Amino acid sequence: MTATPDLSTPPEIGGIGHSVLRREDDRLIEGQGDFLDDVVLPGMLHMAIHRSPVAHARIRGIDSSAASAVDGVVAVVTGELMAAHNLAWMPTLSGDTQAVLATDKVRYQGQEVAAVIATDPYVAADAAALIEVDYEMLPAVTGPQQSLSADAPVIRDEKEGQTDNLVYTWESGDAEATDAAFESAARVVSLDTFYPRSHPAPLETCGIVADVNSVTGQATVYLTSQAPHAHRTLFALVAGLPEQNIRIISPDIGGGFGNKVPIYPGYVVATAASLLLGTPVKWIESRSDNLISTGFGRDYHMRGELALDGDGRILALRADVLSDQGAFYSDAQPTQFRAGLFHVVTGSYDFPAAHVTCRGAFTNKAPGGVAYRCSFRITEASYLIERLVQTAAYEIGMDPADFRLLNFIREDQFPYTTPTGFVYDSGDYHTALRKAMDEVGYAELRAEQAAARAEGRLLGIGIAHFTEAVGAGPSRTYDIAGLKMFDSAELRVHPTGKAILKLGVKTQGQGHETTFAQIVASELGIPVTDIKVVHGDTDNTPYGLGTYASRSTPTAGGATSMVSRKLADKGRKIAAHLLEAAEADIDLAAGTFSVRGTPERSVTIQEVAFAAYTNMPEGLEHGFEGVSYYDPPNLTFPYGSYIVVVEVDAETGVWKVDRMVALDDCGVRINPMIVEGQIHGGLTEGFAKSSMQWITFDEDGNCIGSNFMDYLVPTAWETPRFELLETCVPSPHHPIGAKGVGESATVGSPAAYVNAVIDALAHLGVRNIDMPVLPDRVWDALESAS
Amino acid sequence: MYPPSFDLTVARSVAEAVDALAEGGEDARILAGGQSLIPMLKLRFAAPSLLVDINEIAGLDLLERTNGHLRIGATARHADIVASDLPGGAVASAAPWISDPLVRNRGTVCGSVAHCDPEGDWNSVLLATGATVVATGPGGERSIDIGDFVVDFFTNSLAPGEMVTEVHVPVPAGASGGAYMKLERKVGDYATVGVATHLELGGDGTISAAGIAMTSVAPVNRKASDAEALLVGEAPGDELFAAAAEAAAAASEPRSDVRGSAEWKRNVVRVYTRRGLEAALAQAQAG
Amino acid sequence: MEISVTINGTAQSHDVEARQLLVDYVRSTVGLTGTHIGCDTTSCGVCTVLLDGVPVKACTVLAAQADGHEVTTVEGLKADGQLHAIQKAFKENHGLQCGFCTPAMMLVGAALLESNDDPSEDEIRWAISGNLCRCTGYINIVKSIQAAAAEGRAQ
Secondary structure, eight states, X not given: OOOOOOXXXXXXXXXXXXXXXXTTHHHHTTTOOOBGGGOOOTTOEEEEEEEOSSSSEEEEEEEOHHHHTSTTEEEEEEHHHHHHTTOSEEEOTTSOEEESSOSSEEOSTTOEEEEEEEXXXXXXXXXXXXXXXXXXXXXXXXXXHHHTSTTSOOTTTTSTTOOSSEEEEEEEEOHHHHHHHHHTOSEEEEEEEEEOOBOOOOSSOOEEEEEEOTTTOOEEEEEOOSOHHHHHHHHHHHHOOOGGGXXXXXXXXXXXXXXXXXXOHHHHHHHHHHHHHSSOEEEEOOHHHHHHHSOBBOOEEEEEEEEEOTTSOEEEEEEEEEEEEESSOOOOSOTTOTTTTGGGGGTTBOOSEEEEEEEEEEOSSOOBOOOSSSTTTHXXXXXXXXXXXXXXXXXXXXXXXXXXXXXXXOGGGOSEEOTTSOEEOOOOHHHHHHHHHHHHTHHHHHHHHHHHXXXXXXXXXXXXXEEOOBSOOOTTTOEETTEEOOEEEEEEEOTTSOEEEEESSOOSSSOHHHHHHHHHHXXXXXXXXGEEEEOSBTTTSOOOOOSXXXXXXXXXXXXXXXXXXXXXXXXXXXXXXXXXXXGGGEEEETTEEEETTEEEEEEEHHXXXXXXXXXXXXXXOSSXXXXXXXXXXXXXXXXXXXXXXXXEOTTTOOEEEEXXXXXXXXXXXXXXXXXXXXXXXXXXXXXXXXHTOOOEEOTTOOEEOSSTTTSOOOOTTTSOOOEEEEOOOOOSSSTTOBOOOTTHHHHHHHHHHHHHHHHHHGGGTOOOOOSSOOHHHHHHHHHHHO | OOOOOOEXXXXXXXXXXXXXXXXXXXXXXXXXXXTTHHHHHHTTSOOOSEEEEXXXXXXXXXXXXXXXXXXXXXXXXXXXXXXXXXXOHHHHHHGGGSSOHHHHHHOBHHHHHHHTOTTOSHHHHHHHHTOEEEEEETTEEEEEEHHHHEEETTEEOOOTTOEEEEEEEEOOSSEEEEXXXXXXXXTTOOOSEEEEEEEEEOTTSSEEEEXXXXXXXXXXXXXXXXXHHHXXXXXXXXXXXXXXXXXXXXXXXXXXBTTBOHHHHHHHHHHHHHHHHHHHHHHHHHO | OEEEEEETTEEEEEEOOTXXXXXXXXXXXXXXXXXXXXXXXXXXXXXXXEETTEEEEGGGSBGGGGXXXXXXXXXXXXXXXXXXXXXXXXXXXXOOSSOSSHHHHHHHHHHHHHHOSSOOHHHHHXXXXXXXXXXXXXXXXXXXXXXXXXXXXXO
């Protein structure tokens, strides 16, 4: 890798490192954002979905006559009709199939059974409620342990050769070396814990406006899509439409967090309906549609074991997980990793052996396994290892901070190959944790904790030091449904020196219209205000895999740098021509090409751009534009040290966060203001999941958590205040040294909150309370301990 | 989600509202703040044929102290209680904890009282303070003791064609205090456990009247009568409050659910009753 | 039924169904799409408008109930071509990410500042606790409202 060029720019250019105010805000603060539900087309019809009220039942018959009779209803679509067009089932992102509209059985509460197309959304809802389905009830399977027992009903009986509910088994690491280490261990520490089912729940639900023109065959699909190009390809494959005739437009997105990565049945039905009716069809999920049926996250039952030597050093790790996949295996994750990147579970620690085993099971619950701001199961992995090391520290009587400092990978060990095969790019974990400890006043807090305990008060200090693995590709290892995970950028500088940058990724609030312009500003010296960023329209942007898994900066950010450098190279040639100097003598800094040694001989990037269209040297193509497809050589590995201080009300179990100190190292920060905003959001989601947010099911498979009265999103009142810190160890292989940050705080923080509550109770022997750490669970733990 | 179809009458007087309600028959409902009713319509848990909107009736939003009572009119919003200096004790304590600020801007006390949701806060406050509900119907106006008004799970004792027009909360002449302790998972959530407490002190400092009522721990908002009886006539103190808290916990019938176990909820009733009584006492003693 | 509503200062009349929600009226009938929809249960507050100056969740008010009243939406914050102080503050303090809850947050903030020109952090957090945000963790929303308050006091 060549050395990173000097990318510093003055504020008026506003390149990397400047907290440039966001370009996208101007429309959003005036209510002029263009969200999916704002799309209105002439003659547009509205779709409502009738869903199964039960978790598992055979469909004996569907009576849609009353629905069809409602004034304003244009069509009622059932699985039978979809089957006639070979669209009753669709492929998932993990190679399984998923029912679009149920034909044989319903397999979870909320599954799509029929759809009504009407002239008005109120009428569509009226009619959808009138559809009557005759069900033959079947026993519901609501947990993976139950699902894998011998007498469980086979949920996926339509799959040829499927005789049980096992989805997959997968393993990573070295079983033999791990067993040997455990045999030689002075001490073995274990933890069983459960990461409950959660949901991304962006405030804007998912939706589509499908507009298939029956004359031209052109399908314009407005979609809440985090990955428009990948979706276009999948639409082409599922619906059999020629790909050039499909245009996916992903307008402003009201939050994604992973929810808008998969393709949902409603999209397929609306598109089919538009195709059959020849009119645009809009479908917008209600909140209950969203929470009951679309991609959940987590639902992971985990056991971890650490082998320790007599000094408290980790020798090896064993992890075994059982994943509740719901009724269809639809994880959005790289093909070869059946459990995502869970095998990053060795975390921030240096030890030689690990073995990870994973099983997935079908249950009568909604499908998902989609990252909820978590990079392919890294959240679960990070949670397990950070809870486990905390447990180990208590068990051997060592301070949890000391235990981490003893076992951390050292700065001089990078690049570091983990026992499960990741190659961590860079880091300095000791400095990070020590800095966070200094900020929070760790030693003083421990003293305060002891004093509080003497008074009968419960104070807890929880640490989590996470290491993320983000930015997929490299394409040799990472793909989604076979599509390789590179990403792209296309840059055109116009004659006046103003530029347009087109991206294959898609912002959902991360500020791409600003940060990617900042990369170009740093590379070429074009002021950020002169650069328009275009994204989310497959007809007008280069192919890319989209925005999720904290991958936009590592991949498309790299592509933006690389395409800028292509233009810089061409610019040097043009500048050499204009300055009558040798190309090798031309330097570019902050938008000025100058002759080395005689800096007064210079031309600006704007002059060079003009010359590209008006005064080109012989032998050079006109124009000033390029495209780059960037395939990163490795993942990037952002990390952080989080410390949470809580006080627990011993009488009720209610706990409150007093402090939350979060140090993040995500390499070079393109826009510090935006990075901090991303961290704030992630810390809040971590707080939500650790304290209140989960989806559970009763024994009949009824979903509890299908609206915002049950699925709890914290308000400003409950949300803790955060104190942010940073260090910066750049990624050595990324063109600008950036690592990605969107998910770090969601990955790292849940363990910190939970560890803090456990820490408050640790002296009583409490080692685990599963999330969400509800007050009754805390109180129960206290009662059983005393 | 969208409400089913219904007719709407916008009443300009109580008489008009009562007439419309009578004409509408069984399936007619009063629409006050609508913060419970409209979500129920959207979720299609309710399908009334007629809604009678009372928001445009002049003077129905009254909030005043007269004749030893705090009078709360049918369209007085929760936010009006929060903003006013008139309420004290458990009423003032509860108001900021009703749902969330925007719901408080629209939702009404009387609507919540009439709704008789056992997870609603106001009926516990009214039970603890000994309030009266004023109902107006085809036969005119009548007062109903809150204990008689709250009949069951989502059931009140209004006669067909009657609507709640006011709530009267007594304002004791002597030293008194009250509190509403609410454990909620987040702002806007229903109470996991709520306890309203109310104490009046005699000239000698002993408890002359006591009220305790609980939210979300029984099929109705429940008055802890045994606990109240323990307190009256006694000098306030830690042991007495602990005994009352124990009696309140015994009177609760919580159910285990996603909010927590029954055993824990009963414990929270115990803790919150004690803390509520301590707060009420401190307020009463401060005058 | 026929209703007359003053929206962002302009009188409008429409024939609406009794059951139409105010949020659908504002978005679909009037065509002001800055007001959003996020839930079914009066929980999220992204549909917030000011009804006679008071923030309410427009998904839980009937359009017919706005008859004879004034409704202010995000599109009405700008006056005489000038952004409202709260709008400027949200941009300058990174008070928004995806922007979906932003119109509601700004309206609640603006209404708060009408009655309290120097709210404390707790008062701001309390005031916006009927409105959810999934992106920001509220930190910069609070900061934005504080900045708008300071701007208002300076004038």
